[in-house]
Amino acid sequence: MGIMKEILFLAHRIPYPPDKGDKIRSFHILKYLTESYRVFLGAFVDDREDWRHAAKVRALCAETCLLPLPPLLGKLRSLVGLCNGAPLSVPYYFDRRMATWVEKLMVSRHVGAIVVFSSAMAQYAEKFSSLPRIIDFVDVDSDKWRQYAASKRWPGRWIYRREAERLLRFDRRIARTFDRALFVSQEEAELFARLAPESAARVMAMENGVDSGYFCASAEYPSPYPDDAEVMVFTGAMDYWANVDAVTWFAGEVFPEVRRRRPKAFFYVVGARPVGAVRALGGREGIVVTGKVPDVRPYLKHARLAVAPLRIARGVQNKVLEAMAMGRPVVASPAAMEGIQADPALVGVRVVERAPDWREAVLAFLETGGREGIGNREFVLERHSWEVSLARLGRLLEAV
Template sequence: MISVIIPARNAAGTIGATLSSLSPDRALIGEILLIDDGSEDGTGAAAEAAARELALPLSVARVSAGSAGAARNAGLDKASGEWIFFLDADDEVMPGAVAALLNTLRANPGAGLAVGASIHRASGGDKLKLPGRYVADRAANVRRYLANDLRSITVGSALVTATATAGVRFPESIGLDEDTLYWAKVLSRTGVASIEMPVLVYNIDETRMAERFVSEPRRVFLDVSLELNRLAEFGIGKEALQHRKAFVAQRIARHLLRRKRYREAAAMMRAVRAHPKLGSSLKSLQYRLRSWAGRINAVGVRPRPRRGEAAPALERILILTADPAFPPVSGGDLRNHQNATAAARFGEVVVVSVAPLEAEALNTNGFRIEALSTKNEPRSPSLGGRRTSIEVRIPQVALARLRALVDDFRPDTIIVEGIPLFALLKPLRTLVPRLIVDMHNVESELVGRIGARPSFVARLLPERWSDQGRIRRRERLAIAMADRVWVCSEADRNLLAELFGGRTPVDVVPNGIPRPERIPAILPAPADNSSGWPVLLFIGHLGYQPNVVAAQRLAASILPNVRRAFPSARLILAGRSPNPQVAGLVALPGVELVENPHDLSTLYEQSHVAVVPLSSGGGTRIKILEAAAAGLPVVATPVGAEGLAFEHGDDILIADSDEELAACVVELCSDPGRFERQRQRAFEQARRLYGSTAIEAAVAKGLVSS
């Protein structure tokens, strides 16, 4: 026999439909206990009239419980059935649902709880909510349930044995999350069986639900926290309870933000921030930014903290670059564009370049674009003295324009594109509360790697006066002036600590996959073999010396070795501004040059393997990420793969010499299974670690960290 427990308060308008939905399972129901909690609209009488008409075994108990949890407990105290089914007075059971849940329990003797799918009906339409995927380990089910890794059990979608719920009661002092805590107790005591059949139509009163979060948010959170502490009696660990507290605080903050109650939302987010996992999540960072920005806007004050303090609001962010961030073409452009796009999720962003804009690049991706110079304007004196090889020329008029722009925009944070703009760091330091230096590379190390032979005069000078020595001094000064430093990889962060110590905080903001909106949701099919097998691909700025050397290695050595095993193998070199050395490589067998490609997708679609034989360079290899996201397996040198969290053998193949690189290509292309596994793994890793979500999280963390 099944006992149905329905708590009700002023539900005369819906109780008839709720009871009617139980009629198809009438033969299985021994009693329906309607707990009328102080209704003033005749709910009990309406229920009795409907039950008489439907011939349902209804019993009405009139109580003053004061909460849904207390009313359900009153029903549990009266229930005499072998199984318990809870139902709210404004929801409806699907025909045959109770029978389906009972059959599930009977078919799974080790389970004391059966859970089905539910249809959540709100103003935005219906949504099907499938039950969670439970395992045999009860403790694991509880941890995952409280962490919201398992979908919440909707009251009315579950049937529980009286044995499993014996002594288990709903919290009575809270009106938020009380059902979650009840089901967590049940999950700690019994196994679960689930069905994907919809068993319930759950009608959501969005206004009433939101009110539970915002009526007295601090008291609600404290009451829920106290009730969560009591779950320890059921053997539920502290870690799971702390996770749930942070999750509840974040839910409350979300509803407070919708009501523009920013100060209270910020208080809730302090509880979230204390949790090691939720506190560093992208959603947590977004909520914290919104609460700070809302508070500042509400009072109309823009305080300027002392240098080194966290900005009180990060609603205005200025990103200063050497070249325009749009259109993004090369590595620097792509990084600046990705960071601006991510930062625009958290506030108002202006990207300002020293170089003039292209005519069409006035606004893009949610951020504004400006420039400190215009085309064809008269040449004016430049800032600073003798520049290093990596610094760009900055006209003095550009600083005046930058000061005016900062005075008008009043940014909370300025992000400067590294050492190329070193001359602007000192004047900016006095203009902004928070200065971030975005080091695309550890430039002094990169100059040393590229190893251009110094002039005779330079060789006579002390090491500290060399180009590399001067760049290193600028890096040291830049780091000292900055409040934070961004780098592309963990390797660069470690290198900065080794070279300069660790006084200024350093955040890793990796280079992400270019044009992430174009990344397919599933792995693309590989290119066919009609135009050669395999087709090797190398993309990069073909006037940049490390890329020039890589192209020469590919065309003159690696490709010929591959063609010994695969005579139809071809090589595509693609990129802007190829120098004469690269242009001359097309004379070699199987080599093709694509100058200044407008659309890289066509090149990826007709290629089979990306090969990146770099012997120098820095940062993170955007070309590898783009190839992996396009579905190409990648073969690279250690320098080529530097800075990427790709595992050799699984995600990528890494080798040093031309012969070894060619052997990797041949090995990969000779084994179809391995070829497919590696490109699948690289595709998944690129999306997970370097997709837009990961970049947004890194940028947000770099903006809000104190």
């Protein structure tokens, strides 16, 4: 490639550690970009624990601008959106220091392209229309807010509905002016193309991958579970509303009957920052809420199956792909499987919606001990590789 090109990468959250959905994707994008470009990274840090990873991120980049963003401050900034008609997520992520850093960078360096991760960060790249710009929306977030509105009471319903409308308007503007708009699945790309037909030609999918070397059941891990326990496991950030809704529904509608019929059944909720409603589940018989764990792989390897009872979801669920890469059977809702084109003949995956069907699917995998999950790993290796997915981004950057 000769002299290494320079690129600006803007992300709404520091792309490390790759321990939750958006940070897994942004980290792999960052790592991929650093293989061919000198990368200038601008990102916010909204979790004080993540500052200890700043040195690792800086080591990957030519220069970084990492700014603190306590959630309370972000919410106060969002109030600006109520006054000026903007979607609340845009002022949430506005910081004059970030804007100044980007503007100075554009004057002092030879940045050849801009990659933006999440639409709220596009505000820092809008004025640089002479440069190739790629926006990774990841999901159609406006439709997520629309779904939230349908399940909330006033005033939450009004706020979420407003955010759905204003964010879609903002995202359509960004998609019209950027060179390419990426989404995590073909379904998400097609949905946005229908909502923003004027930009359909610029919209494409770039699917999530799985680090199949890391998520590999052949490695030895001690079991974190009691002897003879028949475990179903849910993994994910437990302060995220859709995950909270999923595990509370499963704990109430599915698990009690499973536990009655198989007294050794346990439901493990594995993930950082469990909110009060999730912690309370740990007081029920057979349910364990772990909080943050140093490594999720032992919990996946030694579980009979993984469950993903998401009722509201967007894009590709990494939790599903990771469980499949570990060779575990998966029972998932249609929403959780929306972005994963699993072969209907794949015996290690059951997609169910009604509570009675959930109970029967879970009981079936508990009965067999999870042997059906072996083929799930082969599916992931064939269909969900980061190398294949990110090569698409590389081709786009070379073409624009």
